[in-house]
Amino acid sequence: MTAAIPTLSGTGIGLRQPHYREVFERLPALAFLEVHSENFFLDGGASMRALERARAAYPISLHGVGLSLGSADRLADEHLAKLKRMVDRVEPVLVSEHLCWGGVGGVHFNDLLPLPHTRETLVLLADRVDRVQATLKRRLLVENLSAYVAFRESDMTETAFLAELARRTGCGLLLDINNLYVNAVNFGFDPVECLDELDAATIGEIHLAGHTVVDDCLIDTHGALVCDPVWSLYEEACRRFGPKRTLIEWDTDLPALDVLLSEAAQASAVAQRVRDQEPAHG
Numbered sequence: 718m719t720a721a722i723p724t725l726s727g728t729g730i731g732l733r734q735p736h737y738r739e740v741f742e743r744l745p746a747l748a749f750l751e752v753h754s755e756n757f758f759l760d761g762g763a764s765m766r767a768l769e770r771a772r773a774a775y776p777i778s779l780h781g782v783g784l785s786l787g788s789a790d791r792l793a794d795e796h797l798a799k800l801k802r803m804v805d806r807v808e809p810v811l812v813s814e815h816l817c818w819g820g821v822g823g824v825h826f827n828d829l830l831p832l833p834h835t836r837e838t839l840v841l842l843a844d845r846v847d848r849v850q851a852t853l854k855r856r857l858l859v860e861n862l863s864a865y866v867a868f869r870e871s872d873m874t875e876t877a878f879l880a881e882l883a884r885r886t887g888c889g890l891l892l893d894i895n896n897l898y899v900n901a902v903n904f905g906f907d908p909v910e911c912l913d914e915l916d917a918a919t920i921g922e923i924h925l926a927g928h929t930v931v932d933d934c935l936i937d938t939h940g941a942l943v944c945d946p947v948w949s950l951y952e953e954a955c956r957r958f959g960p961k962r963t964l965i966e967w968d969t970d971l972p973a974l975d976v977l978l979s980e981a982a983q984a985s986a987v988a989q990r991v992r993d994q995e996p997a998h999g
Contacts, residue, residue: 863937
């Protein structure tokens with residue numbers, strides 16, 4: 718069967734090209750770095766050399782955006798084969814993908830699109846996740862999605878859907894706290910109640926990010942500081958699930974590296990505060 722999720726905790730950042738040189742020169746104290754898998758599918762070149770340099774200094778988490786697990790199309794064998802080659806080469810500590818679809822009829826939409834949370838969809842996703850894990854020979858983490866439309870057909874929450882997917886397949890979960898908060902505001906539900914539906918043992922990584930407030934909703938832009946309500950929700954998740962690898966995710970309007978490191982330090986401080994509040998056992 719697939720390997721268990723590593724239990725190590727700590728905070729990391731996404732490794733982005735504008736920060737390559739500074740990260741390699743400074744080697745900041747981080748638990749891991751995360752990269753988008755598809756950016757490194759070429760067998761060689763400057764990008765792969767940079768990733769290999771990063772891998773020599775840090776554990777690497779591979780985060781996929783293009784596998785389209787929920788598409789009505791058949792699972793893309795070529796894409797999965799490229800991911801397999803990369804996993805074998807990099808030996809990442811974690812591999813993750815989104816609970817979404819992103820193409821149909823051979824057309825790729827360059828977006829992460831939501832799914833109806835139904836039993837029928839669950840059967841499809843379970844089959845796809847089983848195939849990916851069998852190919853990679855390791856456990857896959859599946860991430861909850863930010864969304865701006867909901868399906869009338871859904872008969873369970875996204876977190877309950879993910880919990881059942883993990884139960885059926887043995888996959889792990891990447892809990893994106895910002896996505897959960899964005900959806901809670903946009904659709905009017907209590908995100909803390911959703912945490913009740915998750916099993917701590919299945920959560921292998923947590924994402925924290927910023928969003929943008931517009932007139933009638935929140936947009937998950939990954940281009941701002943983590944806001945106070947998301948920090949509060951993260952602290953609640955730490956209380957419930959214990960320390961987990963946590964990523965500061967920032968993809969647009971990249972700030973100076975020190976801004977990311979400051980956010981990472983705040984995440985570490987929250988996790989440590991929760992640890993300090995735990996009752997002593999004797």
